[in-house]
Amino acid sequence: MAEEKKLNYDVVIVGxxxxxMTAALYASRANLSVLMLDRGIYGGNLNNTATIENYTGFPSVEGPxxxxxxxxxxxxxxxxxxxGTVTNVQMDGELKKITTxxxxxxxxxxxxxxxxxDQKKLGVPGEEEYSGKGVSYCAVCDGAFFKGKxxxxxxxxxxxxxxxxxLxxxxxxxxVLVRRDHLRAAAVAQEKAKNNSKMEFIFNTSVTSIIGDGQKVTGVKTHDNKTGEDGEMSADGVFIYIGNVPLTTAFRGLDILDDQGWVITDDKMATKLPGVFAIGDVRETPLRQIATAVGDGALAGQEVFKYVDNLK
Known part of the structure; x- marks a missing residue:
């Protein structure tokens, strides 16, 4: 007879x-029953990151x-x-009911x-049409398809x-097409990139559409934000990195989001709802890095233990 699936936990972590993972470590080490739910493989955006050079203890490490x-x-x-992708969350007294x-x-x-x-989309013509046909948001996933391109x-x-x-x-x-007249990347990364003979930077330039032959990307149409001129550039692929949008659709009914969809918390990672916490990139925070995510997770894991312990 198949073992009955466990459905009740002290804490469910969505993501x-x-x-x-850090919150799960701290909460389970405090002897709480913990379930992590994720729409994909553990690691999140780490799996889409090549080399990481700014996480303490690892001078250089591959994301996966x-x-x-x-x-x-x-x-x-x-x-x-x-x-499992969480589709709905309901508050039922002290219990939280999570549906996937x-x-x-x-x-x-x-x-x-x-x-x-998740990666923010440009929202221009051709982006959706050529997604997976030359348009990508993940260099680690798709870079190898573009050898010599x-x-x-x-x-x-x-x-x-x-x-x-x-790449x-x-x-x-x-x-690299930059809509401003300067880069916002860290100085160390900028220096390395500018010394890379395969890279060029084109400033004050926005992409207005992605073009192709019906099967694959052939280039982009551009707009010069300084001169107002429109142009076109040929290319075999377009990789888009213009920011992020929070994955919070399932939590809209909880009234804990700001007008951009980020979760609002206090300095202890707690939302205004008892027993509901938020951590990492989903939170309204000035910095979204592995180090800050881990810090959030450690604090939340401890705060979750205190919250559950006080219920006894």
Missing amino acids: AGPAG DLAKQMYEGATQFGAEYAY DMGDKFTAKALVIASGS HLIVVGGGDSAVEEGMY TQFADKVS
């Missing part, structure tokens, strides 16, 4: 990125490798992990929202510059 090590740590005290697209209905005394964020990276922040450098392993040329 198994660095923040969620760090994800694996974090997962091993997160589950060593009994925290469980399951696939797999049809599962979990209950928990505490809920930790660590669902993270010319690629365009859209964006001027850390992700655009760092992922652009990663030079494969592409012959990487053109």
Whole structure:
């Protein structure tokens, strides 16, 4: 006879990125029953990141490798992990009822929202049509398909510059289109990129549409934000890194989001709802990095223990 699936936990953590896994580690080490729910493989955006050079203790580490090590740590005290996209959350007294697209209905005394964020779309013609046909948001996933090609990276922040450098392993040329007149990436990353002979930076330039031959990307149409001139640039692929949007659709009914969809918390990661916490990239925070996500997770794990313990 098949073992009955466990549905009731002390804490359910929605998301198994660095923040969620750290919260799971701290909460399970405090002897709470913990379930991490994630729509994909543990690690979140770590799995879409090539080389990480700004996480303490790791001078350089590949994103998927760090994800694996974090997962091993997160589950060593009994925290469980399951696939599922959370579709609805309801408050029922002290209990939180969590429904997933797999049809599962979990209950928990505490809920930790660590669902993270997703790459923001440009919202221009051709972007959706050529998604997976030359348009990508993940250099690690798709870079190897463009050996010897010319690629365009859209964006001027850390992700655009760092992922652009990663793409030079494969592409012959990487053109970074920046809508401002300067980069926002860290100075160290900027210096490395500007010394990379395969990279070029084109400033004051916006992409107005992505064009192709019906089967694959052939280039982009551009607008010069300084001169007002429109132009066109040929390319074999377009990688977009223009920011993030929070993955908080399932929590809209809880009245804990700001007008942009980010979860609002206090300095102890608590929302205004008792027993509901939020951590990592999903939170309204001035910095979204692995280090800050881990810090959020550690604090939330401890606060969750205090909350559950006070219910007894």
